[in-house]
Structure formats: C-alpha cells, structure tokens
Amino acid sequence: MENMVGQCLLYIILLALLAWPLGIYMGKVMDGEPFWLQKMLAPCERGLYRVMGINSAEQMGWKRYLGCVLAFSTVSIAVLMLLLMTQASLPLNPQGIAGTSWDLALNTAVSFVTNTNWQAYSGESAMGYLAQMAGLTVQNFVSAAVGIAVLFALIRGLRARKTETSGGPETSITPVVSGLGNFWADATRATLYILVPLSLVLSLLLIWQGVPQNFSPYKTVALLEPLTTEDGATVTEQMVPMGPQASQVAPKQLGTNGGGYNGVNSAHPHENPTPLANMLEMLALLLIPAGLCFTFGRQIKDMRQGVAIFIAMALLLTAAIGFTAWAEQSATPQLAQSGQVDLAARSGLLAQAGGNMEGKEARFGITNSAIWAAATTAASNGSVNAMHDSLTPLGGLVPMVLMQLGEVVFGGVGSGLYGMLAFVLLTVFMAGLMVGRTPEYLGKKVDPFEMKMAVVVCLTTPVAILIGAGLMSLVPQVVESLNNALPHGFSEILYAATSAGANNGSAFAGLNANTPFLNVLLSALMLAGRFVPVAAILAAAESMAGKKTVAASSGTLSTSNGMFVFLLIFVVLLVGALSFFPALALGPVAEHLQMAR
Numbered sequence: 001m002e003n004m005v006g007q008c009l010l011y012i013i014l015l016a017l018l019a020w021p022l023g024i025y026m027g028k029v030m031d032g033e034p035f036w037l038q039k040m041l042a043p044c045e046r047g048l049y050r051v052m053g054i055n056s057a058e059q060m061g062w063k064r065y066l067g068c069v070l071a072f073s074t075v076s077i078a079v080l081m082l083l084l085m086t087q088a089s090l091p092l093n094p095q096g097i098a099g100t101s102w103d104l105a106l107n108t109a110v111s112f113v114t115n116t117n118w119q120a121y122s123g124e125s126a127m128g129y130l131a132q133m134a135g136l137t138v139q140n141f142v143s144a145a146v147g148i149a150v151l152f153a154l155i156r157g158l159r160a161r162k163t164e165t166s167g168g169p170e171t172s173i174t175p176v177v178s179g180l181g182n183f184w185a186d187a188t189r190a191t192l193y194i195l196v197p198l199s200l201v202l203s204l205l206l207i208w209q210g211v212p213q214n215f216s217p218y219k220t221v222a223l224l225e226p227l228t229t230e231d232g233a234t235v236t237e238q239m240v241p242m243g244p245q246a247s248q249v250a251p252k253q254l255g256t257n258g259g260g261y262n263g264v265n266s267a268h269p270h271e272n273p274t275p276l277a278n279m280l281e282m283l284a285l286l287l288i289p290a291g292l293c294f295t296f297g298r299q300i301k302d303m304r305q306g307v308a309i310f311i312a313m314a315l316l317l318t319a320a321i322g323f324t325a326w327a328e329q330s331a332t333p334q335l336a337q338s339g340q341v342d343l344a345a346r347s348g349l350l351a352q353a354g355g356n357m358e359g360k361e362a363r364f365g366i367t368n369s370a371i372w373a374a375a376t377t378a379a380s381n382g383s384v385n386a387m388h389d390s391l392t393p394l395g396g397l398v399p400m401v402l403m404q405l406g407e408v409v410f411g412g413v414g415s416g417l418y419g420m421l422a423f424v425l426l427t428v429f430m431a432g433l434m435v436g437r438t439p440e441y442l443g444k445k446v447d448p449f450e451m452k453m454a455v456v457v458c459l460t461t462p463v464a465i466l467i468g469a470g471l472m473s474l475v476p477q478v479v480e481s482l483n484n485a486l487p488h489g490f491s492e493i494l495y496a497a498t499s500a501g502a503n504n505g506s507a508f509a510g511l512n513a514n515t516p517f518l519n520v521l522l523s524a525l526m527l528a529g530r531f532v533p534v535a536a537i538l539a540a541a542e543s544m545a546g547k548k549t550v551a552a553s554s555g556t557l558s559t560s561n562g563m564f565v566f567l568l569i570f571v572v573l574l575v576g577a578l579s580f581f582p583a584l585a586l587g588p589v590a591e592h593l594q595m596a597r
Helices: 002-030 036-052 062-085 102-113 129-159 182-208 244-256 275-299 303-330 365-378 393-404 414-434 448-473 478-479 487-500 516-545 561-595
Strands: 161-167 170-175 217-230 233-238
Touching: 002 129, 002 182, 002 303, 002 365, 002 414, 036 161, 036 182, 062 102, 062 129, 062 182, 062 516, 102 182, 102 478, 102 516, 129 244, 129 414, 129 487, 129 516, 170 182, 170 393, 182 487, 233 393, 244 275, 275 303, 275 365, 303 365, 303 393, 303 414, 303 561, 365 393, 365 478, 393 448, 393 487, 393 561, 414 448, 414 516, 414 561, 448 487, 448 561, 478 487, 478 516, 487 561
Parallel strands: none
Antiparallel strands: 161 170, 217 233
C-alpha cells in the first residue's frame, strides 16, 4: 500500500513540476513573444505563412475562426480517407497491406481529425508505413494544435479589456482586442514550437529505451518456448512488427491522441518497453493539458486562477487513481475463489502482485496500470498499457466516469481546459443565484448568452453518449457481436459510445466495432463531441471579449480560493451524476452487485 501511494504521489508531483515551466513557455509561444526557439524556427514559420497565403496579423471573429477550423478539419478528413483507401498502391508498404473499406476509412479519418483516435482495426496489420506516418502521425500533431488554438481564442476573449477615452461631452468605449486571433497562426505556432519539439525529445528518449524507428519489413523470430493451439498445432515462430513507431508514440501521448501503432497500444513491448518508458509516456499523457492551466493563469495575469483550476483537476485525478488502484488490488470474490486463491500483494522470495492482474502487464503491475487508466481517460487520450475490459466492475467504472464528465479532468490538449472553463462559468452562475448577485468571472458579467453556450459545452458529451449507447443497444447486430452478456455486455456498449462521444478513443473491446453501422454512428458521435463545443466556446469567447470590465467589490465571488475549487468539483460531479447514474447503474454498478452475491 505504501508503495502504491508513493508511486501515485510521485506521478502527481512530477507532473506539476514539469507543467509549470511548460505552461509559461506555451503562453509566450502563442502570444508571439520572443524566445530562444523562435530565433531558430521563425524563418520556417514565415515560410509556411507565405506558402499558405496567410496574413498572420489578421484578427478573426468567432464565425470566421470556426469556419477555418471546420474547413481545415474537413480537408484533413478527405485527404486521410483517400490515403487509407489507396495505401495498397502507395510506397512504404513492405507488407503489402490492402486499403481499408470506405466506412473504416471514414471512421479512422474522423477519429484522428477529432483528436479521438478510436481504432476499429489493429494498426500493425491494417496500416502501412506511409499511412502511419503521413496520415495518422500528422493528425496527431495538427488535431492537437486545433484544440490549443481554440483554447487561446477563448483566453483572448476572456482577457480582452475595454478602455474609456474622453471625447468631449461623451465617453467612448474602445476594445483593446478586435478579434479572437488568427486560427492559422495559432495552429502553426502550436505545432511548430510546442508539439514538434516536445515530440522530438520524447521520441529520442523512447528510441533510447528500445522503441523501434525504422523502415524494415516485419521480422519473423523463433519463440523461446513453442506454443500449442486449441486445435493441437504447434507454433514455433512469431511475426514482430517493425516500422517508424517512436515517431508516432511520442505525439500520440503528448497530443492526447492515443492511437497506437500496434493493436494492443502501449501494452505492446515495442511501444512501451521499460518502466522508464512507461513513466515518460504517463507524464506525456497529461503534460500539455496540465501546463495549459498555468498558461491560462499567466495569460489573464492572475496565476491564482490557473492554480485553482489545476488543483480542482488534480484532486479529481488523484481520487480516480486511488479508487481504481484500490478496486484492482481488492480484486473480486470470483478471483479469490472463496479464499482458495491468495490475492495479497507480497514482496521478498514469495513476491507477487496480488489483486486483479488479468489483462495487465506483469512488468507494470496494478499501480502503474491504474495510474495510466485514470490518466488516459482523464485526458482525451485513450492509449492503454492494460486492457480496460479486464478491469474489475468498479475499476472499469472510473475510466467511464472520467470520460462522461466531459473530459475536463485535464482533458484533451486545449479542449480539456476550455471544457472546464465552461463548467467554471456554470459554477459562477449557480453561485451567483445562491447569493442573489449577477454572476461575474474575471471582472466580466456572465449573461444568459454565455450561460447557454456553457450549457451546450457541458451537455453535448452526455447527450451524444446516451443517444449513441441507446441506438447501439437497439441494433441486433451490435448486441449479437458482444463477447459478454447482461451488465458487462451493456458496459461494453456504453464504454464504446462514451469513448466516441467524449473524444477519448480507448475501448472496453468485447464487441465488433468494425461494421458499417458502428463506423458511421461512432463517426457522428465523434464529430458532435468535437465541433459542437468548439462552436459554442468560440461564440462565448467573442461575447465575453465585447464586455466592459466590472470593478471587483466586497460581494464579488472569488474564483481562486478553496471554496470555489470545492464548488467547481461539486458542479462537475453533479452534472455527471445526473446525466449518467441510470446508465452506470445498468452497467458496472449492476455487475459489481451481481459479482458480490
């Protein structure tokens, strides 16, 4: 137990220590302030603007900004679909892998463009090297950059100030900021100065730890111990995937993408070969989302606001990690077999992990698997180092809940923080109602329009998930494909809908997701979960930018103290509980009660 607590605390402390300076750096990058890396890469940035015909100084309103986001994403989906469907005739495909079907290409393209990275295929057997690099890895960068860009558009709206200038008998109000920024400049800077350098460093560290980075054909190797299949055949050789893996693993973690090069993702020893590689990847899962909390505080010139949001997220994450680790270490009565199996953790000569080790890598154990499961679903990442379908009912409930809260416990790169800021506005509004004051945030009144947009952001994920899970449960083809019946089977359906609607990408597995119906349905859920909140956030950002700052008074609600952190956590959990308790009761809760009998 002491070792478990120590590992969890070490992870949170390292995350905070790395996130603070990164947050300061990201603020400088996105504001165009001079810094050392800019001197090296500024010519590249200017060259990109010239090639794309972009005026980086142009300020955009919310509709133009949204139009650019949608146009860029639409073109990205079309290009990626074409690449996946024609990969059989393209170079860098030494295994001769065939092109995908149209519905799988649509699902995969939408998945990677929306920063979801849901995979209804096994990467090493369905994607050639060019598709992995020029298709999936590129989207790992730019889909993350889109999230960062939208967040900074919101930040500019919140920090915009109006100044009063005397012009004779009348006083005019002049906005300091005339727009929300430039989408193309924001996305370029986020990619060039944040995602690429961090991914380069992490890639080199992973290569050092043994992650492959080559263009070699797959290797056939002899097994140390022959295996006998169910039909009596003896297997003595195994195919080992090669290819440019490190260059995809790094941005998949840092950009909260999660799409694995191999089918079993970061449980594969090529993607995650050592305990050090495991720790580096776990830190990468949340590094940029955590850093953006401090970026937010810096940008609005009140670091207390960013720290308060970071603390709220960190407390929710810590509780999730602790509960998952406890549930997995406690295991289930069925695993204990009425006490006939010793599930206690032991060290020394009789060392054993104890607990529920089904679906987990022995080299990582329960604690690292629990930290990863909570972190990857707190972030909009979805990569795994253990199989979530093998978690205990209560252990599997935590990842589902973290996604169903709207991916706001750090969440996706950019999207997690702007989602949490929508909950902040909702909390401010509810607190204002309780004390009978007009709600204010950062010196600006929160009016009905901003509240409507915040509600859209907060409820889009629950609505998409519940509609998707309901439709999937009504289709016989989906129900018949389940590997499990009753509550766990429903949990597999609910998890799939949750993963798509929350733009996470992880899976319980257990159902055949690669069908035309599910590929199209899950694509629709991913699109709704990504772009409806983006539109609402940008509209709210422009509305807030046009407001006059209100002077703080003795009755102004503090949004940076302990009481507000508690209220924010309460509102996030309240919305999640009201939205999903009935569904969770039919799935993991019912399964737990059933197993406990």
